[in-house]
Amino acid sequence: MYLIKKSDVLNIAKALSAAYQVYGPVVEKVSGQTFFEKVDDISEITLAAPIPAAPPKSVVFPQAERIMSYRYAGGNTPVEIKPDYAETPKALFGLRSCDLTGIQCLDRFFLGQEFVDDVYRHHRKKMFIVTNTCVVPFKYCFCVCTDSGPCADEGYDLNLTDIGDNFFVEAGSAQGEALCKKLNLENASEQHRSEKNACVDKSITLFEEFSTESKAWISRVMNRVTTGFAKEDVWEYVGDQCFECGACSFVCPSCSCFNIADASGGNGSCNRLRTWDSCSYEGYSRMAGGHNPRKPVEDRRNKRFFCKLSYSQSKKYLRPGCVGCGRCNWVCPGDIGLPNVVKYIRRETTSR
Amino acid sequence: MNGIKIVTIPEVATIEEIRDEIRDVKTFYLSLDNKEIDKNFKIKSGQFIMCTVFGAGEFAVSLPPSPENDRFHLTVRKVGSVTNALHELKPGGKLGIRGPFGNGFPFEEIKGKNIIYVAGGIGLIPLRSSIVHVLQHKKEFGRVLMLHGARTPDDLMYKDNLKEWQSFDGFETYITVDVAAPGWTGEVGFVHTLFDKANLPIENTVAFVCGPPVMFNTVIGELMKRGLSDDCIISTLERHMKCGVGKCQHCAIGRTLVCTDGPVYTYRQIKTLGEQI
Amino acid sequence: MNQKPGVCTFCGTGCGHFMNVAGSTVERVFPSLNHPVSQGRLCVRGWNIHELLNTAQTINRPFIKKDGRLSEASYDAAVSLLVERLRGISPAAIGFLASPRSTNEEQFLLMKLARAVFKTNNISLASEAGHRGSLNVLHGGTxxxxxxxxxxxxxxxxxxxxxxxxxxxxxxxxxxxxxxxxxxxxxxxxxxxxxxxxxxxxxxxxxxxxxxxxxxxxxxxxxxxxxxxxxxxxxxxxxxxxxxxxxxxxxxxxxxxxxxxxxxxxxxxxxxxxxxxxxxxxxxxxxxxxxxxxxxxxxxxxxxxxxxxxxxxxxxxxxxxGLNNLQGGYDMGCAPDLLSGFQPLADQAAVKKFSGAWGVELNTAAGAPIYDLLSKSPSSLKALVVVDHDEGFIRAAEALGKLEFVAYIGAYQNRFMDHADVVLPVGRYIEADGTFTNTDRRVQLAPKKAEPAHAVLPGWKLYTLIAEKAGVKWNYGSPSDIMDEVARLTPAYAGISYKKLASAFGIQWPCNEKHPDGTAHFDIAMAGGSITFARVSGTFDMPETSADFPYRLMIGKAQDFWHKNNLMRKTFIPMREYNATLLDYPEGYVEIAPETAKALQVRNQWQVKVVSPYGELPLAVKISEDVKSDTAYAPYFAQDMIAPLLAGHPEIVQKGEDATIPIRIEKV
Structure with missing residues (x-):
């Protein structure tokens, strides 16, 4: 446990920038929108900025990335194939707790199954994570319902909590501890720890009503989804409202579906691209030749919520797939962000 | 027994020979360019690979060769842009291979049982591997039957194999077409209409069923009516796949992934998946 | 900070997005949360626009047709040839087909090029019928x-x-x-x-x-x-x-x-x-x-x-x-009889204003829409300059073949290039500053986000170069200067400038002294206190069904394919989604109700023959609960395929969305 003065907190990021490419929250001026961005000028970081519009998952799992390139001139000529990914040390500075949980889900999914995803592993390998406790929740947040905030409790190297004039700094790893030592941070006392706990407790009381209301319901709805007790008509109501835009998957910190396409660059050269995909798209499960085992849109919606809210899927992540960030609610052209679907399932809503 | 598995970056293979099977379906005989890997590339029957057609993309395809003493090959129908590009290739052309992936057909577990293969059209492709393998070990099984139906005589798959199998001692083969053509002297009718004639065994029996959804559902219904239990009916599912290793999620059905948990399932399992075949 | 704001360039909604750009490649796209129109939303096209912007299938250099084949050329040679060929043809026989996807600045300069440099009023957008009809009614009334x-x-x-x-x-x-x-x-x-x-x-x-x-x-x-x-x-x-x-x-x-x-x-x-x-x-x-x-x-x-x-x-x-700058195209005067801001070419005061500003005497002889000119036989048109168009327009391929000269200007390769004598590339939307006017009159600035991947000029520079080769020097230092000229000549845009646009999410015209921040909705005061009812006909002709032709065939409604096919084909996910039906039904389809399918004894993807009093064509069956039992539906994207049915009936094409033809369906 350490302390760092508020005015000095970016020194941590500066120190990291010596060995890592630093990413952090930056506010775009005209729109006021927060992005979790590659930062070259550390002073651009606004630690207190609202939760970033897009989750930092794109750092470890980009929207579009080349994973391989090849060249083949046809016929009996040789094929040159080269993998196209590299380890770059990255530091995520000022990550919110929900987004850390998202990365933990991705870790368990990409690295913890039968096959290890090599591309993901390269992104993830050399990484330093500094989380930032949400001392004030944001409008759509409901991490208190999904056990993923407002304060991270594991998986970080350093965790920062704004306790007034200072940030309370917790080291969660040896490399976190080492950095605190290197920066000669002042030791914190038990008094400071209780101040931090008080800040977290206060934050929890500040969540919007919808999220505290959902708290008990998330686990009950998980039960209904897992056992198939969510009504057909409710799924149909949800499906009718799906605009098939893919946004919910793209902004979800734990969604990991991807598409693979070979993009021709002319002259026999080709890039194999891996891009985000969404189970809400009709073409997602359509096979060549047109047969689609998952045709009606409600089937596809159902699939997404099964993925987020069922026990069998939770086994993959060792927790629910939803991390309570609320972003799917911001971006949905229908009215079927996850908290709303929970509401529809519990109220058995089938029409307006 | 476990050989090499090519997971992320494809290995280059050369097309040695191409045979026309039926309309829009060709068989490609391949060898991996890296001889060391070629030697250690072992498959199980019922598995699949991811095949890259350079410049066009990658697709999942089931493996028809037997794991033992069979030339490595793929049989592919042209249905989309990638398989269309594949059909344009000539011998000497190059492909990329990843795999083999998937669980494969049970082999040890079914020893001593009667085996029924029911294949509709190109549904024979994924079953070929198992058929050849079981025939190589025919003595270890009870009755072995195959019923193959196709739309017309021209649509019958693997005609050379069929001829061979028809004269294979103790292999009971039945072949039928939906629509006869001039010169056709064999059976006419859907494949399940041959069940009585074949005097299907039911006790201590396993059925492998593969074919288009309509045929599949009818055949399953007929088999179960005769008393075959749903866990003795085995099929292999096809899904849209991008990675083959459980990551892209395109092939997810309910709680299972066809690429890593499948593609071989018993009908009992398929019934609980909650999706169309 | 590497987040560049922009405006989605697919449909006319004008959603706001941000892009991460590295060099000439778009790495990511994300919706603009505080954008007043889209408020954090994008559709499947918008979320995947980087796939289009990163395609390698762009036009990377000018081409000149030699011995029937396109060969690479310099801008200098290609533009000189274009000017030389157009100079040899009388203005009344030259046409300009403007694109509803170009920026306002490009539209305005193309209009200026047509009228002030080549002295023709044959300029139109392809979507002449539909949106023009809307604007006529609204302008006439209010x-x-x-x-x-x-x-x-x-x-x-x-x-x-x-x-x-x-x-x-x-x-x-x-x-x-x-x-x-x-x-x-x-x-x-x-x-x-x-x-x-x-x-x-x-x-x-x-x-x-x-x-x-x-x-x-x-x-x-x-x-x-x-x-x-x-x-x-x-x-x-x-x-x-x-x-x-x-x-x-x-x-x-x-x-x-x-x-x-x-x-x-x-x-x-x-x-x-x-x-x-x-x-x-x-x-x-x-x-x-x-x-x-x-x-x-x-x-x-x-x-x-x-x-x-x-x-x-x-x-x-x-x-x-349906298209991102269709409204802007009309606002900029890409219509035979209109100057910018719906000022009629027949209005002498307006003509005088433009003539004075441009220092040329404008030709006031009325022009005609390009499609009208092409569909006449024999056509009076001899040369055509086409900007960024979908090949769907190639339904007029035969007429194009008869022209003496065709030039194609665009960012992405398409089949139009095969018909062209000269091909001139322009940059992708991210390579220059430009404004777009969406369907609710919002003029939005999309600043330059990327360097050109190839040595390709932005549209405004290309048009300036063409004018220069034709002997007219335009002095624009940037697209901002062009917007200033638009503002001077166009009352609805009078108060709009790049400076104003840069600090906001766009301005809805009319924007002028009275409405410096733009206008959210029409106000009766703007029409002097009184609006006029539209004159309507009392006739409701509907083709009647009969025992011979018992079903009504609808055509259209798949507008999302229309005019965007060429773009969609250069992507992966939007192509997969938008061409979904096209991939399943490469030969086109006719949608019928389950009852109809039962009566005809046909199943999905079976071939049928659609027979009308004017012709017949084979299509695959697609069974759908969405059509009524006495109805059938064929989408517009099958235009090439439904052409035999429509050929004798241009009025059905004109009627667009709501057209029906009585047909019968025969099992093959």
Whole structure:
């Protein structure tokens, strides 16, 4: 446990920038929108900025990335194939707790199954994570319902909590501890720890009503989804409202579906691209030749919520797939962000 | 027994020979360019690979060769842009291979049982591997039957194999077409209409069923009516796949992934998946 | 910070996005959360726009056709050849086909190039029929040639009518806004001959017989009139011409209405009442190549005028453009008879203003829309300059082949290049500053985000170069200078500048001294206190079915394919999604109801023959619950394939969305 003065907190990021490419929250001026961005000028970081519009998952799992390139001139000529990914040390500075949980889900999914995803592993390998406790929740947040905030409790190297004039700094790893030592941070006392706990407790009381209301319901709805007790008509109501835009998957910190396409660059050269995909798209499960085992849109919606809210899927992540960030609610052209679907399932809503 | 598995970056293979099977379906005989890997590339029957057609993309395809003493090959129908590009290739052309992936057909577990293969059209492709393998070990099984139906005589798959199998001692083969053509002297009718004639065994029996959804559902219904239990009916599912290793999620059905948990399932399992075949 | 703001360039909604750009490659796209139109939403196209922008299938250098083949050339050589060839042809035989996807600055310069440099008024957008019809009605009635309401005000509307538009597919974010209004309690009524997603999300769905849209709208107007539901005060104080309209309504027979629309009188009455009782109301209809005909739009406009739902917040007659800068194209004067801002070429004062500003005497002999010129045989057209067009237009391929000279200008490769004698590349949308005007008149600046991947000029520089080769020196230092000229010459744009646009999310025109921050919705004061009812016909011709031809074939509604096929084909996920049906049905399809399929004994993807009094064509069957049992539907994207049916009937193509043909279907 350490302390760092508020005015000095970016020194941590500066120190990291010596060995890592630093990413952090930056506010775009005209729109006021927060992005979790590659930062070259550390002073651009606004630690207190609202939760970033897009989750930092794109750092470890980009929207579009080349994973391989090849060249083949046809016929009996040789094929040159080269993998196209590299380890770059990255530091995520000022990550919110929900987004850390998202990365933990991705870790368990990409690295913890039968096959290890090599591309993901390269992104993830050399990484330093500094989380930032949400001392004030944001409008759509409901991490208190999904056990993923407002304060991270594991998986970080350093965790920062704004306790007034200072940030309370917790080291969660040896490399976190080492950095605190290197920066000669002042030791914190038990008094400071209780101040931090008080800040977290206060934050929890500040969540919007919808999220505290959902708290008990998330686990009950998980039960209904897992056992198939969510009504057909409710799924149909949800499906009718799906605009098939893919946004919910793209902004979800734990969604990991991807598409693979070979993009021709002319002259026999080709890039194999891996891009985000969404189970809400009709073409997602359509096979060549047109047969689609998952045709009606409600089937596809159902699939997404099964993925987020069922026990069998939770086994993959060792927790629910939803991390309570609320972003799917911001971006949905229908009215079927996850908290709303929970509401529809519990109220058995089938029409307006 | 476990050989090499090519997971992320494809290995280059050369097309040695191409045979026309039926309309829009060709068989490609391949060898991996890296001889060391070629030697250690072992498959199980019922598995699949991811095949890259350079410049066009990658697709999942089931493996028809037997794991033992069979030339490595793929049989592919042209249905989309990638398989269309594949059909344009000539011998000497190059492909990329990843795999083999998937669980494969049970082999040890079914020893001593009667085996029924029911294949509709190109549904024979994924079953070929198992058929050849079981025939190589025919003595270890009870009755072995195959019923193959196709739309017309021209649509019958693997005609050379069929001829061979028809004269294979103790292999009971039945072949039928939906629509006869001039010169056709064999059976006419859907494949399940041959069940009585074949005097299907039911006790201590396993059925492998593969074919288009309509045929599949009818055949399953007929088999179960005769008393075959749903866990003795085995099929292999096809899904849209991008990675083959459980990551892209395109092939997810309910709680299972066809690429890593499948593609071989018993009908009992398929019934609980909650999706169309 | 590497987040560059921009405007999505697919449909006419004008959603805001941010992009991460590295060099010439777009790494990521993300919606703009505080954008007033899209508010954090994008559709499948918008979320995947980087796939298009990163394609390698761009045109990377100029080409000149030699011995029937395109060979690489310098800009200098290619532009010189273009100028030389056009110079050798009389102005009346030269045509310019403008693109509804170009920026306002490009549109304006192309217009200037046509009129001031090559002295021709043959300039048009391909979507001549649909959106022009909307603008004619609105301009004629109110003096404002654009959407009367505002997307931002949809949430204020208590009643929303969606007429014959698959809006959640064509302009998904506008569809979303309507859906959200419905969730918040607005009454949403969809009138359509197919059960669209919007129909499912509506409070009331009037599932009409195909071809009966105009009659259904007229029926609503009739019941409003007959039941005394009109806003008499508004009609009296703020409108002209109601008597002529009510006279037409008086002649409509009730029994005919029900019989021909398939909708019972009580259903119409309930909707009429809801519209009348609401304090605010809007109507949405698609406007573009397959939009509605002018007469139907006239009825929609009159419907809102008679209930007093024009000129107030949360109200308006709202045509929805399917293409990102279709509205801007008209605003910039890419029409034979219009200068920028809907100023008629026939208006001598306007002509004098332009002539003075440009220092040339303008040719005032009326031009004609390009498609009209091409479809005449023999065509008076000899040379055509085409900008960024989908090859769907190649339905006129034969006519193109007869031209002496064709030039193609665009960013992406397409089949138009095969017809061209000269090909001139322009940059992708991210390679230059430019503005776009969306369907609710919002002029938005999309600043330059990337360096050109190849040595390709942005459009405005190319047009400047063409003018220069033709001996006219234009002194534009940047696109901002062009917008300044637009503002000087165009009253609706008078107050717009790059400086103003850079600090906001766009400005809705008219923007002038009176409205320095733009105008959210039309106000009666803008029309001098009085609007005029549209003149409408009292005829409701619908092709009748018979024993020989028992089904009504609808054509159209798949507007999302139209004009974007060429772009979609260069992507992966949007192509997969938007061409889904095209991939499943490469030879086109005819959608029929399950009952029809049963009667014909056909299944999905089976081949049938569609026979009309004018011709026949083979199509695959697609069974759908979304069409009625006496109805069949063939999408527009099969244009090449349905051409044999349409050839003898150009009026059906003109009618677009609402066209029907009586047919029979034969099993093959």
């Amino acid at each position: 003096g404002m040639a654009g959407m009367l309401g505002s997307i931002q005000e949809i949430c204020q509307a208590e009643f929303i009518l969606v007429a014959g538009s698959d809006i959640t597919k064509q302009n998904p974010i506008i569809g979303s806004e309507i859906h959200k209004a419905a969730q918040a309690g607005a009454k949403v009524v969809t009138i359509d001959s197919r059960r669209t997603q919007m129909a499912k999300l509506s409070t009331t769905f009037l599932h009409i017989t195909p071809g009966a849209l105009k009659l259904a709208v007229a029926a609503l107007a009739k019941y409003i009139f007959q039941e005394g539901l009109i806003d008499a005060d508004f009609i009296k104080t703020a409108t002209k011409g109601f008597d002529a309209f009510s006279a037409v309504l008086g002649k409509l027979s009730e029994s005919e209405i029900s019989a021909r629309t398939g909708i019972a009188r009580d259903e119409f009455k309930a909707v009429a009442e809801a519209l009348s009782r609401s304090r605010t109301a809007m109507v949405f209809f698609s406007s573009g190549i397959s939009g509605l005909d002018e007469d139907t739009i006239g009825y929609l406009y009159n419907l809102l005028a008679m209930t007093g739902k024009i000129g107030k917040p949360g109200c308006g007659v709202n045509p929805v453009a």
